[in-house]
Amino acid sequence: MMPDELISALFPQGHTISPGAENTFSGQARVAGKTVEVLGIADSTPLGPETALVLAGRVLEIVRLRSGAPIVFLIDTASQRMTRRDEMLGLNEYLAHLAKSITLAGVSGHRTVSVLYGTAAAGAFIATALSTQTMVAVDGAHPSVMDLPSIARVTKLPLDVLTEKAKETPVFAPGVAPLAATGAVSEVWKISDRQCAERLAALLAEGGQDDADHRDVLGASRGGRKMAADVARRVEAAFTHDATVSEAR
Amino acid sequence: MEKFTIQAQAKEPLGGERSEAVTGVVASGNLEILFERNKDSLVVTVEVMTASHGYKPVWDAVIRDFVERVSPGGMHISIHDNGARPDTVLLRLMQGARLMEAQS
Amino acid sequence: MIPKNVMSEPSWYESSARARIEGLLDSGSFEEILPPQSRVMSPHLALFDLPPAFDDGMIVGRGQIDGCPVAVAAQEGQFMGGTFAEVSGAKLVGLLRGVAHSAGTRQGVGAVLLLLDTGGVRLQEANAGEMAVSETIRAIIDVRRAGVPVIALIGGRAGAFGGGGLVTACCSHVVISEQGRISVSGPEVIETNKGVEEFDSRDRALVWRVTGGRSRVLLGGADSYVKGDVGSFRKAAAQARNSTPSFSLETLEREQERLTERLKLYGSCHDTPEIWRIAGLPEPEGIADMTEDDFMSLLAKEGLHHDAR
Numbered sequence: 001m002m003p004d005e006l007i008s009a010l011f012p013q014g015h016t017i018s019p020g021a022e023n024t025f026s027g028q029a030r031v032a033g034k035t036v037e038v039l040g041i042a043d044s045t046p047l048g049p050e051t052a053l054v055l056a057g058r059v060l061e062i063v064r065l066r067s068g069a070p071i072v073f074l075i076d077t078a079s080q081r082m083t084r085r086d087e088m089l090g091l092n093e094y095l096a097h098l099a100k101s102i103t104l105a106g107v108s109g110h111r112t113v114s115v116l117y118g119t120a121a122a123g124a125f126i127a128t129a130l131s132t133q134t135m136v137a138v139d140g141a142h143p144s145v146m147d148l149p150s151i152a153r154v155t156k157l158p159l160d161v162l163t164e165k166a167k168e169t170p171v172f173a174p175g176v177a178p179l180a181a182t183g184a185v186s187e188v189w190k191i192s193d194r195q196c197a198e199r200l201a202a203l204l205a206e207g208g209q210d211d212a213d214h215r216d217v218l219g220a221s222r223g224g225r226k227m228a229a230d231v232a233r234r235v236e237a238a239f240t241h242d243a244t245v246s247e248a249r
Numbered sequence: 250m251e252k253f254t255i256q257a258q259a260k261e262p263l264g265g266e267r268s269e270a271v272t273g274v275v276a277s278g279n280l281e282i283l284f285e286r287n288k289d290s291l292v293v294t295v296e297v298m299t300a301s302h303g304y305k306p307v308w309d310a311v312i313r314d315f316v317e318r319v320s321p322g323g324m325h326i327s328i329h330d331n332g333a334r335p336d337t338v339l340l341r342l343m344q345g346a347r348l349m350e351a352q353s
Numbered sequence: 354m355i356p357k358n359v360m361s362e363p364s365w366y367e368s369s370a371r372a373r374i375e376g377l378l379d380s381g382s383f384e385e386i387l388p389p390q391s392r393v394m395s396p397h398l399a400l401f402d403l404p405p406a407f408d409d410g411m412i413v414g415r416g417q418i419d420g421c422p423v424a425v426a427a428q429e430g431q432f433m434g435g436t437f438a439e440v441s442g443a444k445l446v447g448l449l450r451g452v453a454h455s456a457g458t459r460q461g462v463g464a465v466l467l468l469l470d471t472g473g474v475r476l477q478e479a480n481a482g483e484m485a486v487s488e489t490i491r492a493i494i495d496v497r498r499a500g501v502p503v504i505a506l507i508g509g510r511a512g513a514f515g516g517g518g519l520v521t522a523c524c525s526h527v528v529i530s531e532q533g534r535i536s537v538s539g540p541e542v543i544e545t546n547k548g549v550e551e552f553d554s555r556d557r558a559l560v561w562r563v564t565g566g567r568s569r570v571l572l573g574g575a576d577s578y579v580k581g582d583v584g585s586f587r588k589a590a591a592q593a594r595n596s597t598p599s600f601s602l603e604t605l606e607r608e609q610e611r612l613t614e615r616l617k618l619y620g621s622c623h624d625t626p627e628i629w630r631i632a633g634l635p636e637p638e639g640i641a642d643m644t645e646d647d648f649m650s651l652l653a654k655e656g657l658h659h660d661a662r
Contacts (some may be wrong), residue, residue: 045363059607063602082538084552087629088563089619090574091537091611092518096490097608100523103494104605121475122483123537126519130487145479154476155401163558171397172479179463182480184487208619212412213491215484216443225481228443231393232488235413238386240455250402271389275406276371276431283389283407329404352530 001042006117006138010072011038022051026058031070032201037062037110038201040074045123048081049094056101063105070111070204073102075129076118091148095127095132099135102131107211111204116141118184127233130184136198137176137185144174170224181224183215255295255312257270259322262291264350269349272332280330280338284345291322298328306341311335315342324349364583365508366532370412370427370435373468376583377506377590378416378425384415386539387444392574395440397478400432406432411441415462418591424452426530427468430511436475436491437516442485449503451453464594465496467524472539473515486516492642493523497600502526504593506586507533507575512564514539520525526596526662527573528589531645533566540564558641567640571657572619572628573611578652580645598660607661642655 002025007017010029017027017038029038039058045051062071080091098196106112112132119128121144127141129135138145152159170178179185187203189196210219217230219225256349264287269337272280287294294314315321326345330338356471363376374383387393389407398405410432415424426445428435437445448465455461474482493503505524507513512534513521521527521535529535538546540554540563553559562568577593579585598604619628629637634655636643643651 001376012397016621049612049620053609053613053616057613060602060606060609064606074583080553082536082543083573084540084543084624087536087538087543087552088568088574088622088625089524089615090535090569092513092535092606093522093574095524095537097605097612099490099519100494100600100608101605103491104600104602107494107498108602109395123516123519126483126487126490126516129489130483145474145483146476150545151476151479157608158403165400169397169400170636171481172477178480182484185483186604199400205502211495213488216446219481219484225439225484227396228439228481229444231387231443232447232450234393235386236451236454237417238462239448240452240458250399255635269390270370270390271407274429274431275404279431281389282404285390286359295596300402312578329406331404334519 001039003042003076004115005191006074006115009191009194010115010200011130012197019133021022022054024051024054028086031197031204035190036070036072036073036204037081038074041077041128044076044078046078046085047095047127049089049091052098052127053092056098058100059092059105063110068109070113071105073112073114073128073132075114075116075120075172077120077124077128079121080123095123097132098208106133113200113203116143118142119144134186135184136187136189136203137180138189139191141176142174145183147174170197178224181219181222183217183219183222183225186218250298250300252298252303255297255309257293257316259291259311259316259320260308261295262289262321262322263324263346264319265350267349267351269272270345272345272348273346275331276330278334278337280328280331280333282341282342282345283327284349285325286325286349287323287325289323291320293324294324295326295328297328297330301330311338314337319346362584365530365581365583365586366510366583368583369431370429370468372411373583374416374425374427377466377587378418379420382412383416383425384413386448389414393440395438395478397439401477403477409438409440409444410435411444413444414603418587420583421463424448425468426465428470430470430509433475435470435509436472436512437482437485437489438475438478439485440581442482442489446485446492449489449496450564452501452544453492453495456501462501465501465504466590467503469505469507469513469517469521470509470511470512471515471517473514476592483516486520489520490523493520494600502594502597504528504590506590508566508581509587512536522662523608526577526593527575528577528579528593529566529569530579530581530586531566531567532581533565533575535569535574536564562574562641568625570652571640573615578649579662598622598662604661611661639652
């Protein structure tokens with residue numbers, strides 16, 4: 001089912017979004033008088049090869065048109081689909097193909113923004129919302145890498161101990177706030193604020209002239225990833241300036 | 250995690266020209282050791298960080314044995330241990346010393 | 354005493370990440386960035402009472418293969434499963450950004466070699482690790498856009514799972530050995546979530562048929578298949594950098610076709626022998642049991658070539 005309330009909040013100037021195959025939907029909308037492409041996934045659908053191909057295929061069609069129109073992704077997926085058959089067929093390639101297609105759009109002049117309105121986890125999160133230039137979370141968003149009970153199982157720690165630790169650090173806990181702190185989520189909107197359309201227009205107007213990935217810098221400024229940006233910068237500087245020797249001391 | 254530092258006096262400085270060497274991996278039942286060279290000194294400093302609690306006397310014995318065998322004077326040795334057995338620890342220490350002794 | 358012929362052919366699977374780099378690059382050419390003595394380590398493991406590693410299980414730097422400059426990054430699969438985490442991930446991302454930005458300059462390199470050996474995201478640092486995977490993917494694409502091929506070498510103990518599976522498929526070229534495994538959800542994860550009847554993770558033959566190197570190269574998930582010794586990986590890495598697809602709309606359109614076709618042909622199969630039968634391979638049941646030489650001549654005969662990635 002399409003998220004009608006969200007769609008009307010984002011696109012009050014009108015749209016042609018309609019349901020497509022594999023629990024996806026797509027169409028166009030008007031934002032600040034300009035046409036934007038809209039593409040989405042609904043109903044917390046686990047991301048399998050079929051869904052990934054539908055989404056990637058549409059993204060590639062849009063890039064082929066060379067319109068430069070922004071693309072807004074509305075995301076409510078789950079984890080990647082967990083079946084032996086999907087893995088046998090090379091699910092990693094299908095998910096990577098979607099991630100590459102969305103990234104290609106971003107570097108080909110299309111402003112890419114994802115609006116997360118449901119769940120997204122693990123590989124499906126990487127292949128969808130995390131592949132856009134900017135991610136926004138709205139009501140109902142629940143991003144995660146893995147749920148705490150599963151993390152507890154893998155790390156062999158009792159769930160209550162883990163829950164306690166999650167209060168000390170945003171580095172592993174699921175949810176919008178911890179992922180915003182690490183730089184994944186740029187902005188958090190509320191549909192009831194009635195400002196979604198305005199804020200989307202502002203985001204799209206920012207344009208994508210700067211291709212660089214600044215999410216680690218954002219994560220550092222918000223305190224959720226204090227080291228990543230600095231470590232990446234040091235390695236890059238050492239590599240480009242041949243300063244490996246002085247860096248080692 | 251338990252952390253402690255063990256110091257010992259060697260009879261001679263360790264030969265070789267390498268300024269540092271690393272050996273081993275922090276895998277289960279294994280450890281990594283980083284050797285670094287202090288200037289002309291006979292002191293051996295070993296900083297241990299270990300996941301197994303309560304084994305400091307065993308570490309003392311292994312390191313004494315190592316210092317006796319190799320005389321690694323001037324070595325600053327840092328260890329991350331994930332439950333390695335004493336014989337593995339000694340083996341890695343000997344490997345590290347051999348790497349440091351290599352020419353250039 | 355270890356016999357000489359075994360010593361001269363160290364196994365990729367058995368080697369540490371540092372030993373793999375040593376065997377891959379021209380002797381003495383490796384210059385490590387943020388080496389162990391820099392002590393750039395995970396700030397998060399202490400919270401879980403886990404010992405850190407001096408390099409956080411990620412070794413990055415530059416070196417040469419046959420005199421040609423390359424960038425190299427290697428995950429240590431024995432430390433925390435070779436996982437993507439805040440520091441390990443940032444080292445890889447920084448290296449890739451450095452390669453992209455130095456392309457065409459005096460500091461530029463002819464290829465990036467990614468020695469992946471990973472269970473995926475480090476769950477103790479799940480959010481930072483997830484971001485590291487996403488940032489790695491973006492940085493790989495920037496490297497490829499700058500005209501530098503990124504070559505994945507898969508054959509370690511931890512395989513290339515989770516986000517590591519996605520990263521693999523974003524590279525220009527994938528080299529794999531029989532022991533190499535690529536997947537998103539690991540067999541254990543699928544069994545835990547969906548039950549043993551969906552995926553019996555203790556059925557090792559099944560696990561290998563689904564995720565292993567032979568299946569991946571036959572189906573298109575890998576481009577080159579090598580025997581499991583370090584020397585073979587070196588040879589394949591040196592060759593691969595000359596024939597890789599650019600990152601472009603056309604490449605992704607071809608990949609869309611390739612993946613659509615695969616789904617159409619094999620989407621109703623339940624096990625790999627069914628796929629090989631449809632693909633018309635001789636002895637579809639016997640693929641796993643062939644000798645390495647027989648398998649490699651089968652590959653050569655079939656002329657498998659997957660250029661769209």
